[in-house]
Amino acid sequence: MIKFIDSGVCAAKGFTAGGIYAGIKKNPDKKDLAIIHCVKKCNAAALFTTNKVKAAPVLLSMQNIKDGMAQAVVVNSGNANACNSNGMQVASRMAELTAQSLGIDKNDVIVSSTGVIGQPMPLEPLETGIPMLAAEIHQLGSDSAVAAIMTTDTFPKSFAVEFELGGLTCHVGGIAKGSGMINPNMATMLSFITTDVKISSFMLEQALREVNEATFNRVSVDGDTSTNDMVCILASGLAGNSEITEDSADCKAFVEALYSVMVNLAREVARDGEGATKLVECVVKGAHDEEVAKSVAKSVISSSLVKSALGAADANWGRILCAIGYADGQFAIDKVQVTIASSKGEIIVCKDGSSILFSEERAFEILSEDEIRLIVDLHSGECESVAWGCDLTEEYVRINADYRS
Numbered sequence: 179m180i181k182f183i184d185s186g187v188c189a190a191k192g193f194t195a196g197g198i199y200a201g202i203k204k205n206p207d208k209k210d211l212a213i214i215h216c217v218k219k220c221n222a223a224a225l226f227t228t229n230k231v232k233a234a235p236v237l238l239s240m241q242n243i244k245d246g247m248a249q250a251v252v253v254n255s256g257n258a259n260a261c262n263s264n265g266m267q268v269a270s271r272m273a274e275l276t277a278q279s280l281g282i283d284k285n286d287v288i289v290s291s292t293g294v295i296g297q298p299m300p301l302e303p304l305e306t307g308i309p310m311l312a313a314e315i316h317q318l319g320s321d322s323a324v325a326a327i328m329t330t331d332t333f334p335k336s337f338a339v340e341f342e343l344g345g346l347t348c349h350v351g352g353i354a355k356g357s358g359m360i361n362p363n364m365a366t367m368l369s370f371i372t373t374d375v376k377i378s379s380f381m382l383e384q385a386l387r388e389v390n391e392a393t394f395n396r397v398s399v400d401g402d403t404s405t406n407d408m409v410c411i412l413a414s415g416l417a418g419n420s421e422i423t424e425d426s427a428d429c430k431a432f433v434e435a436l437y438s439v440m441v442n443l444a445r446e447v448a449r450d451g452e453g454a455t456k457l458v459e460c461v462v463k464g465a466h467d468e469e470v471a472k473s474v475a476k477s478v479i480s481s482s483l484v485k486s487a488l489g490a491a492d493a494n495w496g497r498i499l500c501a502i503g504y505a506d507g508q509f510a511i512d513k514v515q516v517t518i519a520s521s522k523g524e525i526i527v528c529k530d531g532s533s534i535l536f537s538e539e540r541a542f543e544i545l546s547e548d549e550i551r552l553i554v555d556l557h558s559g560e561c562e563s564v565a566w567g568c569d570l571t572e573e574y575v576r577i578n579a580d581y582r583s
Contacts, residue, residue, distance in 0.1 A: 181339060186353050189372075191416035195316075195322070196314050197311070197324070200310075211254050212326035218416075221412075222382070225387065229407070239410070249412075250282060251370050251412070253327050254272070255328060256294075258405060262297075265299070268299045268304070272304055324353040343431055344419050346419050348374060348419060354367055355367060356369075370411075371439065375417055376419050382413055459565075461551060466556075472563040486569070488569040493538060493545060502516075513531065518544055521549070
């Protein structure tokens with residue numbers, strides 16, 4: 179049994195966190211620096227952006243995580259520290275300051291940044307802010323940490339669960355930020371996850387990859403993959419369970435708990451897409467293999483034309499069929515059925531790849547809800563997949579046109 183609880187990244191034993199305003203953002207009412215710390219060195223794993231342009235914090239963290247160990251995460255918002263001539267110097271200094279302040283090895287610090295790309299990153303706020311924050315982190319600090327990693331997010335994203343392994347209570351907790359520059363292409367956003375489960379670094383990475391593929395990698399807001407994307411997980415092992423070193427019942431239980439946290443974070447990132455008014459879930463079923471189902475779901479959820487129609491609650495199913503048609507994979511278009519659904523009910527808008535009579539008024543009512551589902555049945559097999567996104571509105575353009583100002 180998995181039970182949702184509070185406390186985010188501080189739900190797991192051994193972890194503290196916090197966030198403050200250090201002076202990186204212009205608005206002093208918005209926090210911009212966060213730290214997550216464990217009392218002991220953790221087995222750890224991370225996944226990073228696939229963009230060829232990688233920010234300095236990503237490059238440094240990729241190096242630091244190679245040994246499968248970490249003890250702290252330091253994150254700033256308001257500046258991506260990407261494409262800067264002194265980027266590695268700044269990222270390294272962030273790790274050094276965090277390590278010195280916490281009394282740990284600088285190579286055990288994961289560094290992350292988010293914000294404007296190509297803007298010089300000042301060291302002064304970090305020199306004063308990191309030691310100050312390190313002295314303030316505590317077991318109730320997850321909320322302030324998640325507030326500090328937000329940029330254009332309109333609400334914090336935090337989940338934690340409690341479950342049992344061998345009769346012992348275990349936890350997984352996570353926070354995430356993401357609203358724009360998000361595409362289903364690893365890693366899609368910034369997310370930091372903690373657990374007190376005792377698990378080897380190898381199995382931790384395997385679990386993270388598996389769950390990431392089914393969650394964060396199925397989200398699209400605008401089709402852009404950031405320079406700074408990362409998801410990392412630290413495992414303190416303080417729950418006291420027998421170490422998970424291979425695929426087992428305990429491993430499956432841990433993966434299920436991890437999925438519960440990450441899928442909810444993924445959905446909330448999609449819901450909070452820049453300028454969005456609707457969370458959109460695309461379910462593709464009846465595929466002859468899962469890869470085809472995944473490809474179709476991603477294609478539909480990423481289509482700007484589909485997203486624009488949904489923003490207007492317009493049942494323009496032709497755009498959905500078009501997005502299905504250019505997805506990778508082989509299937510018969512003349513077997514495809516499209517259904518739109520929400521809490522108001524559901525209605526079939528396309529059958530056998532062709533138009534059918536349906537009530538536009540009823541469709542409009544269904545699509546006017548703030549959470550809608552597009553159900554695509556390929557009628558070609560037994561496999562299915564799901565992806566999440568949002569509608570596209572004029573507000574998205576305004577937010578990104580004004581982003582640097």
